[in-house]
Amino acid sequence: MIRSLHHVGFTVPDLEVGRQFYKIFGLNDQASGNDLVLRCADRDQDQLRLVEGAKKRLSYIAFGTDEAGMRTAKTRLEAAGVPLNRMPFKGVEEGIWCQDPDGLWVNLRVAEDAPSKRAPAREVNMPGRVRRLTDRAFGACTPVASVSPRRLGHLIKFTPDVRRSVDFYTRVLGMKESDRAQDIISFLRCSNGGDHHTLAFAKSSHVGFHHLSFEVDSVDDIELGARNLINAGYRDCFGLGRHVAGSNFFHYIRDPWGSLVEMFWDMDVIPEDDSGWTVMDGSPEDVTAVWAAKVPPEDFVVNFESAD
Numbered sequence: 001m002i003r004s005l006h007h008v009g010f011t012v013p014d015l016e017v018g019r020q021f022y023k024i025f026g027l028n029d030q031a032s033g034n035d036l037v038l039r040c041a042d043r044d045q046d047q048l049r050l051v052e053g054a055k056k057r058l059s060y061i062a063f064g065t066d067e068a069g070m071r072t073a074k075t076r077l078e079a080a081g082v083p084l085n086r087m088p089f090k091g092v093e094e095g096i097w098c099q100d101p102d103g104l105w106v107n108l109r110v111a112e113d114a115p116s117k118r119a120p121a122r123e124v125n126m127p128g129r130v131r132r133l134t135d136r137a138f139g140a141c142t143p144v145a146s147v148s149p150r151r152l153g154h155l156i157k158f159t160p161d162v163r164r165s166v167d168f169y170t171r172v173l174g175m176k177e178s179d180r181a182q183d184i185i186s187f188l189r190c191s192n193g194g195d196h197h198t199l200a201f202a203k204s205s206h207v208g209f210h211h212l213s214f215e216v217d218s219v220d221d222i223e224l225g226a227r228n229l230i231n232a233g234y235r236d237c238f239g240l241g242r243h244v245a246g247s248n249f250f251h252y253i254r255d256p257w258g259s260l261v262e263m264f265w266d267m268d269v270i271p272e273d274d275s276g277w278t279v280m281d282g283s284p285e286d287v288t289a290v291w292a293a294k295v296p297p298e299d300f301v302v303n304f305e306s307a308d
C-alpha cells in the first residue's frame, strides 16, 4: 500500500535556522502559511515541512499510495483498531491520518512520486562499460557552488520496539522488510519495490529521529554537498563510506538540532517481484558499512531527542 515517501514534517524552534541549513544543503524553500516548505530543484513535490514549535521533533511522515492502496489501508487500519483521524496539522489536509505504535503521525494520500524535470545524472565509466565519452567528469573539473539533491529517499527513526514498528508498517501498511540487524535495526521498502529502504528503525530507549536522506547525482555530489555544509560551520559526522544494507555511498552531517542528514548515491533497488532477494540478518556492525573514510563516531547512533 505504501508506494512512496511523499514528504516529512518536522517541528523546529526556529524556521530561519532551518531555512539557512537546507539552503546550503541544496533545497529550495517557500512559505506555506506559517510553515516553511522545502523542495528539490526541478521537482514539484514537497519534501520537508518545517513547523515552528517549542523543540525539534519529527512530527509526521506522509506516504503516497494509489486508490486501491488507500481502500486496503483503511480496511487494515480499522481491523487493527487504529483510529483514523483528519488533519492534525493545519495546512496538510490530504488523505487519511493515523498514529504508528510510537505515536508518530502517519499521513497516507493518493499520490504518485513526482518526476524530476532535470536531465538524467551524467554517465560514469567502468571497466567494460564506457558511457562517458569526450566529456570531462563533472565533479573533477566543474566548480560547484551548491549541490541539488534529486529527491528525499528515506528516513530512519529511533524506536524502543523495532519489531513492533516493523509489524505495523508491513502487516498493516504493506511495506516489506529488506534487511535487518536482529531486533536493533530494520530496513523497509515500499510495497511496489524500489529503493532498498524508504523507512528504517533503530532501537533506542525512546522515540526519536536519526536521519533523513536525499539522493544526489554522483559520489562527487555527496562529498561536494558535505564540504559545503562543513565549510558553513555545520558538524561533520560519518562518511564518505559505503553501506552494507542498501549498498549506497553515504555521508552524514549533523543538522542544527543534533539529527543527521545524509546524501546517498547508488542504492540497491529491489523490484516488486522480489523473488531474487534474500533478507540479511546480522549485527548492527554487519549492516553499517563495507568501508568508510573513518570509523563511525560514538555519537552516530545517539538519540539526541529528549524522551518526553
Ligand SMILES: [Fe+2]
Binding pocket: 154, 156, 211, 212, 213, 262
Ligand atoms: Fe540512510
